[in-house]
Amino acid sequence: MNIADMPKIELHCHLDGSVRPETIIDIAKWDGIRILSLDIEEMKEELIAPLDCRSLDEYLEKFSIPNAVMQTKENLKRITFELFEDAANEQVKYMEVRFAPLLHTQQGLTVEEIIASVIEGMQEAEDQFDIKGNIILSCMRTMAPERAFEVVEKGKAFLGKGVVAIDLCASEEEGFCAQFIEPISLAREYGYRVTIHAGETGIGKNVLEAVEWLGAERIGHGVYIKDCEEAYRVVKDKRIVLEICPTSNVQTKAVTRFEDHPLYDFHRDGIEITINTDNRTVSDTTMAKEFNIVWNQFDMSDEDYREIYMNSVEASFAMDEIKEELRKYLVD
Numbered sequence: 001m002n003i004a005d006m007p008k009i010e011l012h013c014h015l016d017g018s019v020r021p022e023t024i025i026d027i028a029k030w031d032g033i034r035i036l037s038l039d040i041e042e043m044k045e046e047l048i049a050p051l052d053c054r055s056l057d058e059y060l061e062k063f064s065i066p067n068a069v070m071q072t073k074e075n076l077k078r079i080t081f082e083l084f085e086d087a088a089n090e091q092v093k094y095m096e097v098r099f100a101p102l103l104h105t106q107q108g109l110t111v112e113e114i115i116a117s118v119i120e121g122m123q124e125a126e127d128q129f130d131i132k133g134n135i136i137l138s139c140m141r142t143m144a145p146e147r148a149f150e151v152v153e154k155g156k157a158f159l160g161k162g163v164v165a166i167d168l169c170a171s172e173e174e175g176f177c178a179q180f181i182e183p184i185s186l187a188r189e190y191g192y193r194v195t196i197h198a199g200e201t202g203i204g205k206n207v208l209e210a211v212e213w214l215g216a217e218r219i220g221h222g223v224y225i226k227d228c229e230e231a232y233r234v235v236k237d238k239r240i241v242l243e244i245c246p247t248s249n250v251q252t253k254a255v256t257r258f259e260d261h262p263l264y265d266f267h268r269d270g271i272e273i274t275i276n277t278d279n280r281t282v283s284d285t286t287m288a289k290e291f292n293i294v295w296n297q298f299d300m301s302d303e304d305y306r307e308i309y310m311n312s313v314e315a316s317f318a319m320d321e322i323k324e325e326l327r328k329y330l331v332d
């Protein structure tokens with residue numbers, strides 16, 4: 001099986017972590033934004049988290065440069081378009097892209113303008129390339145819960161028009177879910193689907209709380225259910241889907257080495273996993289790279305590929321018609 005040619009689905013990809021380095025330099029030049037260097041190799045050094053990065057918090061330091069060039073409608077649209085173009089070239093047929101609208105208001109854009117620009121970029125790419133997409137609105141859990149309400153309220157008008165779900169992201173503290181029960185419950189009432197970053201920094205119980213208190217249908221990462229029996233059980237019994245991002249997990253030290261990743265044990269035990277990039281630029285990766293790492297590390301089979309692909313189809317927040325199209329790519 002040549003993984004590069006296989007159809008793919010990506011459910012966990014951050015817009016601000018996936019900006020082309022060339023585009024950052026280009027925008028910085030045009031818009032007169034001061035960044036550390038206009039040299040492409042130096043810029044990559046600044047943007048890519050090394051594999052020996054020490055923690056999620058260190059990894060998250062890499063997002064300030066891309067966010068500096070994501071403050072106008074044109075730039076947000078361009079960056080979104082280019083991400084979908086890159087994914088289409090990787091044979092990604094459907095992708096859910098997430099971003100935190102509140103990080104893009106530094107030059108006065110409204111949350112509504114920000115979301116509309118990202119959707120425009122996505123739709124333009126859908127028209128030009130063989131790819132479909134949807135948008136997930138991320139709320140920064142480092143901000144007050146009122147800010148999450150703001151995202152939920154302002155994003156509501158875009159539901160069914162490009163936006164499908166809500167997420168919580170950024171630095172992960174023990175017990176973070178308790179603070180966000182109300183805004184996420186309101187989001188569910190409005191019709192947002194729910195995926196939550198949890199269990200990335202050693203705290204499996206956060207996954208349990210994300211499922212039980214926030215109604216998470218999918219979990220970003222979820223690696224540490226491996227050490228929390230209750231969380232493991234709930235994920236397995238409720239068929240909560242894990243969005244696994246192998247390279248990112250090594251960089252943030254969710255796992256020390258690829259060979260230590262529990263993803264294949266999860267898969268063999270019937271936990272529904274998917275494979276994703278998390279951040280194409282910050283993790284210096286592509287969907288093919290992530291699949292190749294996993295395939296070589298765990299000696300996985302064509303049937304494993306089919307199962308993981310189908311997990312992604314079923315767990316996607318796409319409409320039924322799109323899901324039906326996606327299933328067709330892998331009928332044998």
Ligand SMILES: O=c1[nH]cnc2c1ncn2[C@H]1C[C@H](O)[C@@H](CO)O1
Nearest residue numbers: 014016063098099100138169170197
């Ligand atoms: O893997 C991650 N865990 C938690 N937060 C993350 C991860 N990757 C990116 N983020 C944060 C940094 C971005 O600025 C934000 C919105 O995309 O989401």
Ligand SMILES: [Zn+2]
Nearest residue numbers: 014197220278
């Ligand atoms: Zn993520």
